[in-house]
Amino acid sequence: MAGTVPLYAPQSRKSVSSPATQESAVVKWLLIAAAGLVLFWLIVLPLIVVLTESLKKGVDVYLAALTDPDARSALRLTLLVALITVPLNTIFGIAAAWAVTKFRFRGKGFLITLIDLPFAVSPVIGGLIFILVFGAHGWFGPWLSAHDIKIVFAIPGIILATLFVTFPFVARELIPLMEDQGTQEEEAAITLGAKGWQIFLRVTLPNIKWGLLYGIILCNARAMGEFGAVSVVSGHIRGETNTLPLHVEILYNEYQFSASFAVASLLLLLALVTMILKSWLSRKNAH
Amino acid sequence: MSVTATTTAVASTARRKVLPGFGLTMGYTVLYLSLVVLLPLSALLFNSTGLSWAKFWDVATDARVLASYRVSLSTAAAAALADAFLGLLLAWVLVRYEFPGKRLFDALIDLPFALPTAVAGVSLTALYANKGWIGSWLEPLGLKVAFTPIGITLALMFIGIPFVVRTVQPVLEELDRDMEEASATLGAGRWRTFRKIVLPELFPPLLTGFSLAFARGIGEFGSVVFISGNMPMRTEIAPLLIMSKLEQFDYAGATAVALLLLLISFLMLLVINTLQRWVRKTSR
Numbered sequence: 291m292a293g294t295v296p297l298y299a300p301q302s303r304k305s306v307s308s309p310a311t312q313e314s315a316v317v318k319w320l321l322i323a324a325a326g327l328v329l330f331w332l333i334v335l336p337l338i339v340v341l342t343e344s345l346k347k348g349v350d351v352y353l354a355a356l357t358d359p360d361a362r363s364a365l366r367l368t369l370l371v372a373l374i375t376v377p378l379n380t381i382f383g384i385a386a387a388w389a390v391t392k393f394r395f396r397g398k399g400f401l402i403t404l405i406d407l408p409f410a411v412s413p414v415i416g417g418l419i420f421i422l423v424f425g426a427h428g429w430f431g432p433w434l435s436a437h438d439i440k441i442v443f444a445i446p447g448i449i450l451a452t453l454f455v456t457f458p459f460v461a462r463e464l465i466p467l468m469e470d471q472g473t474q475e476e477e478a479a480i481t482l483g484a485k486g487w488q489i490f491l492r493v494t495l496p497n498i499k500w501g502l503l504y505g506i507i508l509c510n511a512r513a514m515g516e517f518g519a520v521s522v523v524s525g526h527i528r529g530e531t532n533t534l535p536l537h538v539e540i541l542y543n544e545y546q547f548s549a550s551f552a553v554a555s556l557l558l559l560l561a562l563v564t565m566i567l568k569s570w571l572s573r574k575n576a577h
Numbered sequence: 578m579s580v581t582a583t584t585t586a587v588a589s590t591a592r593r594k595v596l597p598g599f600g601l602t603m604g605y606t607v608l609y610l611s612l613v614v615l616l617p618l619s620a621l622l623f624n625s626t627g628l629s630w631a632k633f634w635d636v637a638t639d640a641r642v643l644a645s646y647r648v649s650l651s652t653a654a655a656a657a658l659a660d661a662f663l664g665l666l667l668a669w670v671l672v673r674y675e676f677p678g679k680r681l682f683d684a685l686i687d688l689p690f691a692l693p694t695a696v697a698g699v700s701l702t703a704l705y706a707n708k709g710w711i712g713s714w715l716e717p718l719g720l721k722v723a724f725t726p727i728g729i730t731l732a733l734m735f736i737g738i739p740f741v742v743r744t745v746q747p748v749l750e751e752l753d754r755d756m757e758e759a760s761a762t763l764g765a766g767r768w769r770t771f772r773k774i775v776l777p778e779l780f781p782p783l784l785t786g787f788s789l790a791f792a793r794g795i796g797e798f799g800s801v802v803f804i805s806g807n808m809p810m811r812t813e814i815a816p817l818l819i820m821s822k823l824e825q826f827d828y829a830g831a832t833a834v835a836l837l838l839l840l841i842s843f844l845m846l847l848v849i850n851t852l853q854r855w856v857r858k859t860s861r
Contacts, residue, residue, distance in 0.1 A: 325670040389602040412796025414816040422620035486597035515693025517799035564691040569684040
């Protein structure tokens with residue numbers, strides 16, 4: 291549901307157009323100009339603002355903001371969170387897609403809906419639920435505090451909240467792709483004597499690798515950029531439980547705008563790399 | 578015909594037994610789903626915050642809570658509606674015309690998906706604040722955007738626009754041009770053909786895109802929290818109210834607001850699933 295749009299889409303066919311089904315050149319270029327204006331205003335302008343605001347006080351301030359110990363520790367935590375959550379959700383995505391697409395069973399549609407669920411839930415709720423489970427007044431709160439284990443307002447809480455919000459990305463990319471590919475190639479492999487893992491690695495994986503990579507990239511972008519869910523469970527301890535997006539907020543609220551936008555420009559870079567990889571993979575998939 | 582039908586039937590009943598790994602992958606899927614999603618979500622229903630029905634009703638009908646829902650729902654609806662129009666324009670231009678820079682144009686549509694919401698939030702605020710590039714233009718006209726519902730709407734438009742473009746685009750690509758040609762042959766002008774032939778075909782994906790953008794807008798937090806100004810009763814959105822109740826250690830109140838929000842989201846999910854089935858049916 292919300293969050294992403296699948297890579298796997300019907301092949302676009304070049305439309306053969308006759309003059310009768312075409313607008314006049316004037317209308318055509320007016321529409322293109324209008325669309326370009328909308329794109330510039332809605333999407334491009336906010337990107338330019340990040341760059342100009344971050345460099346407003348000069349390159350020195352920009353670099354100082356990025357090399358600041360708190361910023362570096364935020365970057366480390368963001369990378370750590372992505373390094374844990376992305377592989378976990380990738381393994382889940384592959385397992386779920388295999389179970390859903392290679393076999394027939396009752397309640398398949400319901401299972402897919404459940405997998406999509408985190409996309410329908412506000413990220414703030416994605417954080418709140420872990421406070422209700424692991425917080426001081428939560429289900430396991432008393433037990434956890436008796437054993438001196440901290441989950442919420444600490445790194446494990448950030449990881450759990452991120453796991454929740456990025457949960458469906460890989461699975462929902464793979465399910466339509468593998469559904470469409472069917473099971474014939476795998477069945478052929480098994481009649482030739484291949485074992486389960488061999489089938490997956492030699493037959494299935496080569497077929498799904500681009501879709502899988504696409505799902506992983508989207509999952510990673512969200513894992514590194516998540517704000518709402520992480521904000522609820524983080525506790526905002528500088529240098530300890532601060533991720534890059536939270537660091538942007540803290541600096542912004544302290545009126546250190548240039549520093550805030552400098553850190554934001556790092557995240558913008560992540561988004562641009564994601565976007566480029568995404569469009570490269572879409573083209574790869576179309577051929 | 579009947580032979581292929583029987584062989585596919587045989588193949589599909591055999592499918593269950595032929596491939597290995599059902600127990601392992603299904604078991605892991607259900608276990609992981611339960612641990613990461615279902616169990617934590619059920620904490621909203623079976624919570625230990627002492628939330629009773631009476632308390633739930635109290636919170637749900639509180640003036641500030643109602644106001645936050647009004648703000649969230651109205652801005653999300655306005656943004657999704659604006660996105661439906663703008664998204665149709667963007668998708669149309671992308672599918673029907675060739676022009677220089679088209680690939681970059683297409684790639685940029687996805688940017689709101691990839692950009693961390695907090696970055697969008699601070700950037701839009703800087704743009705529309707009274708000293709910002711656009712804000713300083715609008716200020717003399719007496720139009721305030723940042724820290725008003727208009728600002729929230731703009732942030733949600735940014736977040737929602739790819740949903741509309743990416744749902745309309747594939748349907749438009751698959752659209753059969755023959756009908757348009759027939760319409761032209763029968764003497765209809767281009768605008769009339771668009772209204773009578775193309776638009777009805779695009780209505781289901783447009784509605785789906787609208788609902789996706791709307792659903793996302795209701796729960797959105799990061800991009801809104803900076804530009805909204807967070808004034809109770811005026812620009813406070815529901816997700817932020819959850820946040821501020823948590824900060825005051827009012828766990829029961831936060832849970833009550835969250836439950837209501839979740840209910841709305843699930844209703845939207847139901848609507849969207851129905852719409853998507855409709856789109857698949859009509860586009861075939």
